[in-house]
Amino acid sequence: MNKWLHSWAAPMVFYDRAGRLLLPLWMLAVVLTGIGVVWGLFLAPADYLQGDAFRIIYVHVPSAWMAMFVYMFMASAALVALVWRVKLAEVLARESAPIGAVFTALALATGSLWGKPMWGTWWVWDARLTSVLLLLFLYLGFIGLQSAIDDRRLAARAGAVLALVGVVNIPIIHYSVVWWNTLHQGASVSRLDAPAIDPSMLWPLLLVAAGFTSYFGALLLLRARLEILAREAGRRWVAERLQVAEQ
């Protein structure tokens, strides 16, 4: 098992295996998100309080989950890159940041659209909104640092320190609706007791979340493959692969 895991770290091996995983992941992403969205937007019952306006939850909540999940993924990859100097982990941390930033922006935008009919305002300076906005800035700072340092390996290690420092924000986001009783509604799915959401609404939510995760996986592998090609340019295996692709 350990040996099998280690074999992934070689750029060439990763490039080939990730290439084989791409198609299944894309299909999974399209099918799961498709079913979840259709189910959530058309088939699930309307909320007794919020009517049909609540249906944006099927985009908002999964993207907010992804915003945090991608950051934790990025920080874990950063830790591996910093401690064990694994090149592949550097690539994964670097390439997951823009995807996470987009998910965070999507969560903020959909939340804002949801807030207008429900709260009567696009934005409030509530603890959860503010901490998610900070998460977006953390992503952008990480991306900015990556692009400011030309040496990729140096950039990866500097970014890793920054990503790990930023981890303090994640528990604040997660517990902000518990610690501060604000306009944002409390957690309804990830609770220790049964979820406070009806199964007919929960299932499409989980499907979309799984679809988004597959999408993240597919996009990350795609980006990581390109980054590896750029890093390893000039190696013989790269030339071989590209020649095969050209023919």
Add this chain to the structure above:
Amino acid sequence: MRQAALGVLRRELLLALRRRSDYAQPLLFLALVVTLFPLALGADPAMLQAAGPGILWVTAALATLLSLEGMFRDDHASGLLEQLLLSPHPASLLVGMKIFGHWLATGLPIVLFAPLFALLLNLPAAGFGVLMLSLLLGTPVLTLVGAIGAALTLGLPRGGLLIALLVLPLYVPVLIFGAGAVAGAVAGLPVAGQLYVLGAELSAALVLAPVATAAALRVTTS
């Protein structure tokens, strides 16, 4: 080890003393920005009093930010930083002493002069004690967290703007509780809770920030 740590601190303070005008700049910046607010917002005393705690804390954070870029720059250019990292003593301790010296030269003056700026913003004298105490607990956090950003952007062209992007999001918890404490004190509310949180943030930053800064310096000086 103690000798090395004290040596770093003494050198830092000596440099600050010899180049007083460099280190006075953040304070002057603070004074100027505080002056701009009444001119832009209008000089209504009640409004200034309401906005005062927030203005003071934001300008204190910006003044700290401004001082960060020079924190490691000269020592990096002269090679001293590499010697610190190569020394047998823990790098986090030596870097921590450097940060402490930097705070004594840039942060402490802000704490001491804060009542003067508070007067300009029409804050009642009753809030001065809490203002100084909150700044005393909060500005070291700003310097400690800022040191990580300064270390990460060391040697980069146009690093100054990038520091702001990296560090300002991390300043938010300090700003919330610092300005909250002062506003509460001005309104006559109990503020022990906010001050405790600031103290907790300071403890966490004291333990973690020197380690992260030393790690970042090892990356950017390599």
